[in-house]
Amino acid sequence: MDYSFDINSLDDLYQEVILDHYQRPRNKGVLTNPDISSKGFNPFCGDEIILSIKLDSKGKTKCILFDGQGCSISQASASMLTELLSNKNLDELKSISYSFRAMMRGESLSSGEMSLIEGLEVLEGVRKFPIRIKCALLAWAALEDGIEEYSVKVLKKEP
Amino acid sequence: MLDIKAIRKDFPILSRTVYGKPLVYLDNAATSQKPSSVIETITNYYQNYNSNVHRGVHALSMEATEHYEAAREKVANFIGAPDSTCLIFVRGTTEGINLVASSWAIPNLGPGDEILLSEMEHHSNLIPWQRVAQITGAVLKFIPVTEEGVLDLENLSALINNRTKLVSVTHVSNVLGTINPVKELARKAHNVGALIMLDAAQSVPHMPVNVQDLECDFLAFSSHKMLGPTGIGGLYVRPSVLKTMQPFQSGGEMVKEVTFTSASWNDHPFQFEAGTPSISASIGLGAAVDYLQSIGMDEVRNHEMAITQYALEELKHLSEDFIFYGPNDISIRGGAISFYSDLVHPHDLGTILDQEGIAIRTGHHCAMPLVRERLKVSATARASFYIYNTESEVDQLVKALKKATRIFTNAYKKNI
């Protein structure tokens, strides 16, 4: 592993947009009667994200809130998730989540995939801090778990 | 006064750089660095007398056994044990506590018996007792922690009662730095016929510890936090208690006579050391003890008190967002300082400091109930000192924390 990063990598990590989402989180709270609710917890650092999602009659996201505590990266990523994912169906949510994961793994994305995760590119700087990638993915892992649980319990799909 | 410059030369790792900056190692409560003498002792074993212990008649095995048992003597003497037969080599503090849980607590405790812990325990002095409670029906009780971060002894006479069979507490907290009044607890425990176990992971490396003076029955510690290698540690058991204990793991080394259907147990401590032990690590721990004794544990403690005092004063110059945990009275605190800022989350502090070459720990420090339910935060940042740390390193810590504050404050101003 190469530990000789360039000086600018802290700026890559703490981009203005990220700190903005951290300090002024969007859609923060918990829904009382969510269709999907899920919790992500990182035992390594104690970061916690709770997602609650309400779907409309067509199965599209009507309202997404997040709650939780933790570092700037985990909280900003969750806040950005709630903004990006409004008015999408479950398959779209999954595609976005997988594309985001692929970007964080350093895979090259098609232009279609890039457009799915528009706005999340600012989190790519986290890749220079491998230990922090988990922080960026925490909310997304919670999202995937929540969709999985909803599919099995409510939609009765095979897991 | 310690000659810190000379001491630093003994630790090869301290001359390395991280991201082009000199390493400032302030994560000593997690694990300490190792002096050349320890590294060379381990190499010497593998290069010159590597062999199994207690079983060969050949020269190498006899040499290895001699060094291995000499290490046990040194370690036993270091903690003031009456002799070396009551010092069991274990993998570390965690295994020491698990050994007591399996070999003493499970055979001896039953429904309604009480185990008294404190709210500031490391998971390794909590989870083994949760399991003992599940298996035996014993009940866990906790000594509360005050706002100041010390044990609240107000209701101690109710907490230590006729049902109490074991008190198990940390000697020094790895989160708060607090040095607990364990001798007082030992007396109270013994008054009701209970035994006392001390988690000494954070005390044995940093201050003079004498098991007979502390009047404890069990005491566990880890080599890797006291300049020695990983994979080894010590468990002291009072001789009269040792005789009553059941085996821990079973197999070779821990037996005397074996038939197809039965076995008789070896003498202690060997009865508790099944299998080939960590020979190189034990001998390395012996070398670490030699090193600490050549400095003197009073000197070690004095240096840490001075640098902790200095750090507490300097850290006050940070912005008011910072909260510091643990007692202010330096006489009852060791060299670990935990802190938290709402502005810059501990995890972010850790990353920003890392870029400056400064290693600190962030998270719940394996004391999740204390951090989440008492300090009421999801994580803290922790700087912890040892004999090679300097005031100039504290200055660098403060400077880097100010930088972190600046990054987040500037953003904050833009964002409101």
Ligand SMILES: Cc1ncc(COP(=O)(O)O)c(C=O)c1O
């Ligand atoms: C207070 C305390 N107890 C127990 C432990 C566990 O030690 P080990 O992991 O070496 O078994 C630690 C260290 O992490 C500690 O600080």
